[in-house]
Amino acid sequence: MKFCSHCGSGALAFRVPDGDTRPRYVCGNCGTIHYENPRIVTGTLPVWNDQVLLCRRAIEPRYGLWTLPAGFLENGEPVEAGAARETEEEACARVADLSLYTVISVLHVHQVHMMFRARLVDLEFAPGTESLEVRLFREAEIPWETIAFRTIARSLRNFFLDRLDNRWPLHISTIHRGSVRRGD
Amino acid sequence: MKFCSHCGSGALAFRVPDGDTRPRYVCGNCGTIHYENPRIVTGTLPVWNDQVLLCRRAIEPRYGLWTLPAGFLENGEPVEAGAARETEEEACARVADLSLYTVISVLHVHQVHMMFRARLVDLEFAPGTESLEVRLFREAEIPWETIAFRTIARSLRNFFLDRLDNRWPLHISTIHRGSVRRGD
Numbered sequence: 482m483k484f485c486s487h488c489g490s491g492a493l494a495f496r497v498p499d500g501d502t503r504p505r506y507v508c509g510n511c512g513t514i515h516y517e518n519p520r521i522v523t524g525t526l527p528v529w530n531d532q533v534l535l536c537r538r539a540i541e542p543r544y545g546l547w548t549l550p551a552g553f554l555e556n557g558e559p560v561e562a563g564a565a566r567e568t569e570e571e572a573c574a575r576v577a578d579l580s581l582y583t584v585i586s587v588l589h590v591h592q593v594h595m596m597f598r599a600r601l602v603d604l605e606f607a608p609g610t611e612s613l614e615v616r617l618f619r620e621a622e623i624p625w626e627t628i629a630f631r632t633i634a635r636s637l638r639n640f641f642l643d644r645l646d647n648r649w650p651l652h653i654s655t656i657h658r659g660s661v662r663r664g665d
Numbered sequence: 666m667k668f669c670s671h672c673g674s675g676a677l678a679f680r681v682p683d684g685d686t687r688p689r690y691v692c693g694n695c696g697t698i699h700y701e702n703p704r705i706v707t708g709t710l711p712v713w714n715d716q717v718l719l720c721r722r723a724i725e726p727r728y729g730l731w732t733l734p735a736g737f738l739e740n741g742e743p744v745e746a747g748a749a750r751e752t753e754e755e756a757c758a759r760v761a762d763l764s765l766y767t768v769i770s771v772l773h774v775h776q777v778h779m780m781f782r783a784r785l786v787d788l789e790f791a792p793g794t795e796s797l798e799v800r801l802f803r804e805a806e807i808p809w810e811t812i813a814f815r816t817i818a819r820s821l822r823n824f825f826l827d828r829l830d831n832r833w834p835l836h837i838s839t840i841h842r843g844s845v846r847r848g849d
Contacts, residue, residue, distance in 0.1 A: 556775040
């Protein structure tokens, strides 16, 4: 943020406004305080029998690596509808019976990832414009070394662990900057 | 948004960018696309034996009405930490054992409300600067006619229903613009 989106002034200061406890961009001309808040990334973990559906990314970041279908929630869109939409866009796949499964606060990128377990409705999937390839994986086939994001690896790990005793608690966790290991 | 926050130009158009499906503010000068996404409101439903803690709002909107402690999630903050912080700020209260309980997409205001059931740790609560009054309520005492927000009334209703059989599923739902009835 270099200019005030309300008045166009370049006199922005990053400071703690009166009565607040955190620094914000404050316009020195019109006084507008510009709040910035985390964004929601929503997606699914589509399940077909003992397999899950992954997409290989056709876009940056992490071009060529594998992920679950997910993306930014849009204004006016319920969280679970956003998850289904991203699944349709990235994997041309239809899912049902969505159940919130992981909520991961990704602090350094100001995101909260909300992933839903879901039932893949049929096998009519295909790469969307943001995917190079879409396919089903059994647990032993998961390409752990080339998973695009730590939130995705974590959700998949939880899934295969919980499947052992068929109990599906909601998993809430946090990822900090730091480790760049994949699969964490 | 009246000016581009990247270059300061007033030549903003609200249109569907190439390759996108939704309208965004696009700068006609520098080409920056300004995405806008829902914000997360996070808070708690603090429980003390058979009572829950409510706050009477000292700020607009809904000045003077009752609510659960909640507010906007900040960048760099885990969702459950934000819920506990808001509880401390609005009710000067400490909570533990947070469990995600309701996730409500509030479409017309571009918010997702995430409320956690929580155990009130002690009775050392008091009004924070944004509250006129903070007190515990038994179910029969809940001021349903003066609850500030529909998400709060819905979370409280779920709570008292689920308490009947001591089962606490996660409740995911949506609120659309339209009904202005309180308590929905």
